[in-house]
Amino acid sequence: MTLQDIIQQLNLTVLTTPVDFASVQPENGYTSDLLSCVMSGAKSRGIWVTLQAHMNIVAVAALLELAAIIITEDAQPDLATIAKANEEGIILLSTAQSSFFVCGKLWEMGLRAG
């Protein structure tokens, strides 16, 4: 399963500059809105599902080398955060759906916890 499949099936909005999503293959999934938990719990090359949109999410994703962040419930990162993500090569995706819904869909598609 590629990030391209995930974006299509979950109808996600791409917030950062598009890259070749078909070449990105997420290996696992994680969800939490407490960044301290994410820093110790999320695995590299995973997808992180959260409703946090603060700029700190970019640094956390860069630190852990995550495949992408899916920001849920229409939480909107500001322009500085999106610019920072582009700078760091972090993919930001968004949806109006809840974290529960997104995780359920990802699980159905075969993604598992790390």
Next chain:
Amino acid sequence: MIPPLIVSEALSRQIDLIAITDHNASANVGAVIKAASDTGLTILPGMELQTREEVHVLCLFDTLEQLETWQAVVNATLPNLENNIEHFGEQFVVDETGDFIRREPRLLLTSSSLTFNEAWQGVTDLGGLFIPAHINRRQNGLLANLGFVPPEIPIEGLEISRHISPEEALKKYPFIKRYPLIQSGDVHLLDSFLGSTHFTLEAPTIAEIRLALKGAGQRTVTIHPC
């Protein structure tokens, strides 16, 4: 807590500067300022804001007018939910003698939709001081919720809770070394005043506290174990 009792308790502990910081609220600050008038106690008008990220922040000001302006900003960003007294307790507004004036009907125990960075900008633009509260706490602490101190904004100080010493805090979170620390009691009851942060100031004002946090001149900030 009843305003005159807050004042007498602080004075009896030789405390001469306190801030009143209710959760997303400020309707009782004026009463405490009145109760403290003609005493040696200075009251800083403030608020403990809960941001969109559920981070608690102390917003401290010099005047009630500044605080009222800030309260209006916050009011516009709070959800329109009614307080459920059974679950969340009473939200009384009282006068300077402690007499009941009204109940605040709106739920205050929730988050503003202001982001942490937006709140910093708003408080700073008004001349206030923005200090993330009990950063080490699991509930609503900056470090739990946002992982680390956002480097893109010049935070002037951090508050640690009564449950940790400055030494322990620095050991656990070495990256906070570059920030001045204060420690507050987060006092909800009269018997829990802490008073462990000592400021040496030329006057009890936000400008002076700001300078003390920078270590300017003879001003100092030190935390003494309780």
